[in-house]
Amino acid sequence: MARRLRPVEADFVENAPLRLVFARVVTAPPEAVFHSLAEDVSGWSEWFSAVTLARPTQDGAGREVRLRGGTRFEETVLVARASEVYAYRVDVTNAPGARALVEEWRLAPEGTGTRVQWTFAADGSPLFRAALTIGRAGLGRAFRDAVTALDRRLASTPA
Numbered sequence: 001m002a003r004r005l006r007p008v009e010a011d012f013v014e015n016a017p018l019r020l021v022f023a024r025v026v027t028a029p030p031e032a033v034f035h036s037l038a039e040d041v042s043g044w045s046e047w048f049s050a051v052t053l054a055r056p057t058q059d060g061a062g063r064e065v066r067l068r069g070g071t072r073f074e075e076t077v078l079v080a081r082a083s084e085v086y087a088y089r090v091d092v093t094n095a096p097g098a099r100a101l102v103e104e105w106r107l108a109p110e111g112t113g114t115r116v117q118w119t120f121a122a123d124g125s126p127l128f129r130a131a132l133t134i135g136r137a138g139l140g141r142a143f144r145d146a147v148t149a150l151d152r153r154l155a156s157t158p159a
Contacts, residue, residue, distance in 0.1 A: 002072065002092050006100040006123070010078040010087050013104045016121035018129050020136055022143040023117040026151035030083040030107040030114045036150055037105050038077075038086045047153050048146040063088060071095050083107060097128030118143050 013019070026033065036043060041063055044054035053066040063075040074092040079085050087104040100123040108115045120139065122132060132139070 002074075002094045004092050005090055005098055007091065008089060008100045008102060008123075010102065010104070012089075012100060012102045013087065013119050013121045016100070016102070016123055018122045018124075018132055020120040020122075020132065020139055021117065022120075022140050023115060024144055024147045025110050025113055025115050026147055026154075027113040028151050028154040029112075030109055032154045032157075033107055033114050033116060033150070034083045034086065036154065038080045047150040048142075049149070050142055050146075062091075078102065079104075095128075097125035097131075099123045099125070099128075116147050118147075 008016075036047070041054050041056045044051045044065070048054075050067050051065060052068055053064070055064050056062070057064050057074070058076075061077055063073070063077065065073045065075065067073075072092075072094050073090045075088040075090050077086075077088045079087040085104060085106050087102060090098070090101040090103075093101070102119075102121045104119045104121070106117040106119070108117075120132075122129070124132075
């Protein structure tokens with residue numbers, strides 16, 4: 001059953017009760033990575049294997065995302081600063097126990113590529129927080145696999 005989460009803002013990434021942070025360097029430039037994250041939302045399912053559907057809503061101010069296993073999200077984009085940061089808040093989800101959730105993708109030039117940092121900031125029931133803590137390794141693997149697939153996709157796309 002879908003339910004509305006607490007409407008937090010971008011600063012929740014810094015003060016959430018649970019923060020999972022993952023980072024990886026890719027060969028693609030920040031502009032290309034940002035385009036894939038923020039402007040080609042429907043392309044997420046081509047490089048993030050957990051995502052079965054992603055589409056922009058509200059003229060790009062929101063997103064609808066569905067994951068393998070049936071989890072669904074209705075999101076609001078909080079920050080879209082070209083080639084630097086892309087962050088969104090989950091407004092409605094069917095994930096049990098979630099109370100507030102923001103994901104932030106921070107990009108920084110590194111050599112000729114990009115350092116991609118993903119922060120998963122959450123609040124929820126004790127069981128929800130415990131499940132995320134236990135699932136940290138799996139989330140990290142999903143992030144690494146997704147960013148690696150995105151980098152391969154960008155390398156094969158003509159400029």
